[in-house]
Amino acid sequence: MGIGRMGRKLRAYNLVKTLFVLVALAVSACHREVAMPPLPLRNIALTDKFFDVWPTSPTRAFIVGDRGKVLLTEDGGRTFKRIDIGTQLGVFGIQMTDDQNGYLCGQDGLIMRTRDGGKTWKRLDSRTHLFIFGLSFPDANHGFFVGDRALVESTTDGGESFVKRQLQKLFPPELADYALPYEEPVLYSASFTDVDHGWVVGELGRIWATENGGKSWNEQQQSLLPQWKREPGINDDKRFLDFLLPTFFSVSFRDQKHGAACGLEGWVIQTDDGGKTWNFAHQADKPGAAPDSLVPGASQIPARDPLFSIDLFGGDQGITTGLTGTVLRLQPNGAWAHDPSVPALPFPLSQARFFDAQHGWIVGYGTILYTADGGKTWHFCQG
Template sequence: MERNLHAYSLIKTLLVLIALATAACHREVALPPLPLSNITLTDKFFDVWPTSPTRAFVVGDRGKVLLTEDGGRHFKRIDIGTQLGVFGIQMADDQNGYLCGQDGLVMRTRDGGKSWERLNSRTNLFIFGLSFPDALHGFFVGDRALVLSTTNGGESFTKRQLQRLFPPELSDYALPYEEPVLYSASFLDVDHGWVVGELGRIWATENGGKSWDEQQQPLVAQWKRPLGPGDDARFADFILPTLFSVSFRDQKHGAACGLEGWVVQTDDGGKTWQFAHQSDKPGAAPDTLVPGAPQIPARDPLFSIDLFAGDQGITTGLTGTVLRLQPNGAWAHDPSVPAIPFPLSQVRFFDAQHGWIVGYGTILYTEDGGKTWRQCQG
């Protein structure tokens, strides 16, 4: 019995000493807070704009703007003073840049992205895309067929709706086709540009937006989906799939992509457009699918496309889909990109070797022309 009491006393003493030692450790060692990651799985990144081989801006939901200067090894967050979603960004040169987003958000930087000022866009509509051929001339596109243009670096804007005007006898029937959303713009210079959007709209201008021409008509004959019971034959060219992104490498060669996983391309400045075929892998024969015919399984929507380096092109989509332009004109699934089952919102290359892909919780970087990709951790 005495031995048990002695053992109990010894254990109690040891426990007291451990408690005191632990308390002493807590008093003397201040544990630093865990660092907050700039890239999380809950992030939604919508656009990226590289300004050098290793420097790029990334923008996304809740006003998030990130900057890397070392090829994505480290990022720093830039406070732009708003929690609104940022859908697009472009630096027109080293110092001047613009971004756009939710609720009519348009902002400008004049110091290389260190600080941003909000401009009066004169709208509360969502603005999804922008294109600036130089620091003064730019175009923004968005909801309800919105086009904003500026010739003075955002000091003032001209606002219009870029849509077809229907004759009075069709006005009642045309309501479902009015004010289509415009998602993307690509301007090569202050005069020549293209805009794409909902219902397969493709618009082009050769005079800086003073006048616009529709270009999607050649696609209508290629789209073999029959009209449904509620479709009106007078609006047959409004059954084309929505286009989310457009990219031109020069005044003749351009491509766009969109809702049903199709890429359309032109070799004559948009006078004619063709649906492009796809391949399962590089080097494989192009498929023989008919545009508009039922596809089982359905293709992923494609959200972005970038033509770069003279003859290269990449498009990205919903569940990590990445297609690469092949020498035969087909687009093949690219096995070099890590398998990521998340939406990939944007792809942009700075030059033939250095490029970025961003999406939901994802930032990827390549420095070898897309042969390998590194997932950035922030």
């Protein structure tokens, strides 16, 4: 009996063991059958921060952003290719001077150059670790970079060497102690129409212009002071009233005479004489509507969105973008109207650039938009 019971136990144990092995094999076989390949890495995510875009043709464009991200599309945003530039530093600006040559700039004094159409990028010795926010190249060899602490760097040999300077107002000795809050303003944007004529804008309403390739510079914001009707605050020093203008983040010139800039308090300024005089431009709720009658500097409720980018293109076109998806287009009467054709997005829109009157791009936080019909419709690029 004992032996028989033991035999039955052994057979039952072996049966359970066999069933366990068969189940394990079946489960593993099922896992092998339903195994899925890893999901492809998306080139565009809501967490991305895109800062600039530069189109080189109606359908080809580079987009740059946070953590060294550089994308290239050659089919109008249907597909994107990620380019490894060998750094995780944020890239704030990019410009291609032709199909093969281009430059980018960013954090920690980052300046890089491509000579092969953007396939590879080489870091150049910028001689600084300051953030570089903007750049402008009128040709492949002559360029200007602007950034933190009033930084301006220029090159005449395609980045082989740089001349570095601080572009700021020099105060007389008797004002030196009082002028400390106004020293070394951040410079955000530059626009050169040729190797001689260029403009730089930045913090505290700074506008600088050169007519000799950066050998000398002149301030241009003085014409805005009578138009800015904000009363100085209790702690504002009236000896520095021209430093109480709003910060300008972006500037764009279509030729030596016609330019525009935009900035912190949502105002656009314009010039038709190369910056000898600047004027605050009015805005409208929609295209065709009458311009508003707001007084520059007066209290506004609700406050306007800051405007981060401006691009003048074609013979008479212009676009500017801002904080909560704001997009304004230049109207024939000189006002800037809110553009209802752009999808309503609650994200900061960092930059807009058009290749020509029909083909353009808008980039921002988690956003890349493309138009092929002059902005009548916009395509949301999925990557």
